[in-house]
Amino acid sequence: MACPAFGALAGGASSSARPGTGAHSPEYLSQGSTSIFDPAATPSHWIFTLSMFVLVITLAIFLIVAGLLIYALIRYRHRNLETYNEPAQIYGSNQIELAWTVIPALIVVMLFLTSSRVILATEDARKPADAVDVVVVGHQFWWEYRYPKLGIVTANELHIPTSDPQHPTPTYLEMSSADVDHSFWVPRLAGKMDLIPNRVNTMWIDPETPGLYLGQCAQFCGVQHAKMLLRVYADTPAEFAAWAAEQKKPAVEDPSVAEGREVFLHSACVNCHTVSGTMANGRFGPDLTHLASRDTIAAGAVENNADNMKKWIDAPASLKPGALMPPMHLNEHDLNAVTAYMMSLH
Amino acid sequence: MADSVSSLPALEAIDPTAEQSSRRLFFEVLHDWVTTVDHKKIGLMYIGYALLFMVAGGIEALIMRIQLAVPHNHFVSPEVFNRMFTMHGTTMVFFMGMPILFGFGNYLIPLMIGARDMAFPRLNAFSFWISALGGLLLYYSFIGGSGLYGAGSAPDVGWFAYAPLTAKAFSPGHSTDYWTISILLSGIGSIGTALNIVATIISMRCPGMKLSRMPLLAWLYLVLSNMVFITVSPLTAAQIMLMLDRYAGSHFFDTQAGGSAVLWIHFFWIFGHPEVYILVMPAFAFMNEIIPVFSRKAIFGYPAMVAASVGIGFVSMSVWAHHMFTVGMGAGANVFFVLSSMVVAIPTGIKIFNWLATIWGGKVRFASPMLFSVGFLFQFLIAGLTGIMLAAAPFDWQLNNSYFVVAHFHYVLVGGILFAFFAAFYYWYPKVTGRMMNERLAKWHFWLMVFGFHMTFDFMHIPGLLGMPRRVYTYEPRPGWEILNLIVSIGAIFQAIAVLLFVINLIRSNYKGDIAGNDPWDAWTLEWSTASPPPVYNFASTPVVYSRRPLWDIKHPEDPDWNYE
């Protein structure tokens, strides 16, 4: 199902195809358009329209000025090296100066007004009653998502409902940071917005088409800024409701992985991670209650499978050097047990 | 007529006491340079120092481009990559850009306004050495701490070092301290030299050199020096605060204690944006001197050029927050900064049109200084237009911190400013050394540089449009990212070769270049009236000027400029 298109700037429609949970091809992590010229939500559409307008104007200016320059350089090049007389000296003209002050000024006013319209429309948009609220907290180097109305806490993979223009259900993101500055950038959905500690910023997104929208942190936030990837899953309202119901449940207690669960609860894991229904309630790292329901681990850096999970628990730096999770120093047996436990947390 | 011409002091600057310098001991020469207060020697030291740092910053850029040539590369570790882009940015702005512009200013301004030295020669030497200390301290960080492996404790917080990444909690060790203190020192040097330039231009002009007759270069340096006071000082203040936070435990940018991260962002860009205009002012200045001479026409619209420069100086103080469209300032502030940022386009446009009008109707000679000037004109035009795109805030919500921004400001800094500096090197080299630079090598340099520049920075815009953020040490192979990054990296190699040719030309021509004479370009400003290289005292007797182009008046006594001004 995941067959990404290589249409660069225009993007590919297929990139919005919802990947099946079973079919994880390696490209699946990275492929998919992140082009700003392939908008899939209202804010990004508005920006796209504005950017086309600005591009046309600047291109016209470029063609005119560069054309004049080329003409002047060719027409007035020094042809005959023998002649020694200087050309006529012209010192200036106030009329001409006035002309090339006024015309750019008019262009500036036009660009200013069109930009302002988009700014006001985006930032002062009225929030519909059906809007979904998500609190986004940036961490070094992962994303925490909290749905206060739904009572869900998850990490790194943001699920939102699609929005029907007739009955808009946009998602409002209230963003802050637990440590340093980050920036939330999913180019196909909206422009970016910074996550700053001690401050709450708001943005909204409303994709119409279901699918996976990729992005990544856009504000340098430390060693692993590069692998702080963003995955936004736009689900149909029914899919979203099903997902939310699933996420609200406490953690699965599969008796076959009881041993791994014991190891987990008796190691340092619980200081940083939460698994609801257990004594693990740390908040420094991602919530693991439904870890196995996610497609990726390490903030989108690698696919979520037993192999990667084991590597990650054993030595996080092997997948993501600089990640703040310490190596757990478990013996092979315990490591396998914890991995199995993690993979059972659907 | 011969009598009356030679009675003009400007032409009588041949050094009567010039002694043939015999071979001297290395330490004597060194002592001479270290203790000098001569504006020309200090200017050259500034330039040499800047070139050294340009090479260092260039090597850092190459390391980054090798790392990014292919996705998931392991050429350097993320830690080293972060140090590289921090050092590259810091170096190029503070230890290449600032020293080289002060170097040219130091060398040229007294010569162009008919003075014998700067207003405060000893302050001049102090400013240079304190800046030099800053640069050395910054680079000592490579070998300080844990040594060369892993790039020691070189700063790794980015050149705008957003709080609270710089707080002790997130930046333990001393890397950020190296950054802070070296920039503090360089800032003191910058303010000292800027003060010197203003005092020189205001108080040291030769008789007749009214403000309205000054070469435009002097005007632009006057504007940029005043901008240094108003913009570098806030950076100095912010660095003091950061140091207090790190050493005394204060809470200016400590978000845990109620401090504000956004305050640092404001303070930094109150410096950071005008800084770009400070760097571009000398480029304007060189264009104002070079384009007329090689078009054989007086600059078109001198008063408009002065007004536009002063205008840019003022407007640039009110645009800083266009770097902050994504920090959530609110619609009102965003709208204001869209307007102020776009207004900059108007005076900048006036400048480009005036240069165009200067060329119009002239007789353009494409010697190497003019070639680089033409490169400047086209590339600066494009840089300005991508700047307009970034000033449209919603567009910037997408483009901010993407590779598009990186491409845009490198278009300004390399395509604009560096090309202008190359033009200035080729133009004034004969005055400084008495010899011409090799024109063949210069043309190779130019075409390789143009090719490499466009290969790198034209293509660098596109990954930004495709969603690639800056400052990532590696990236996923998303559609289009791979091939574009490879092209960008290959272009960097061409630029490196071009700069190498330039450096070879610079050194070789000093020994093998053709003898230049006093006035190889048939130019019109005062520095060309004295010997090449100029004697220690610049002019044997103080020149007197009657128009903006004193040498034109002498060369064309039948039609002097003062009839038209």
Place this chain on the structure above:
Amino acid sequence: MSTIPITPDVAEEPWVLPDRGTVGMVCLIVAESAIFLIFVVAYIFYMGQSLGGPTPQQVLQLPIFITVCLLSSSLTLHWAVAALRKSKIGACAAWLAATVALGTIFLVGTGMEWHHLIYVDGLSIRTNLFGTTFYSLIGLHATHVVVGLAMLLMALVFALTGHVKEEHAHRLDVLALYWHFVDAVWVVVFTVVYVLGR
């Protein structure tokens, strides 16, 4: 040949340019003002933002006496320059001494205020945002007073040892410019910290 003029016929006005020392000092003052402006902005920005006490209302007293001392030191320095202009070296030295004394009283007063704040009220630069911005702003100003005092002291010593003559008046003038600036900054700091911020 002599019919072609090499200089314009119109006579130029006499060529007088501003004193470079004054120009340099004005530039320095502009730069310093920008530094102070940033610290003042930070102070105002963080007014009432501290997470804990003590607050300015609880601990700050109006420093009227030292303010009067500092402001009057501007006057005495002005008289010192005026005396030097008239070649009255003795009077100049006396006024300089008065200026140094008044400046020193200001510094001692600030020191006593800090001592009280630190040891009695328990306010240090680490305590809260008020402490952070207060000590850095007042400290920055006090540093400038110290620099000014050092230079004034040098001028005083030169005056007492007979090295100052009337032709040095413009140099003392430049120094006076700096000192007046330091005083003017105090007026701003006083208004922001002790009047608006309290």
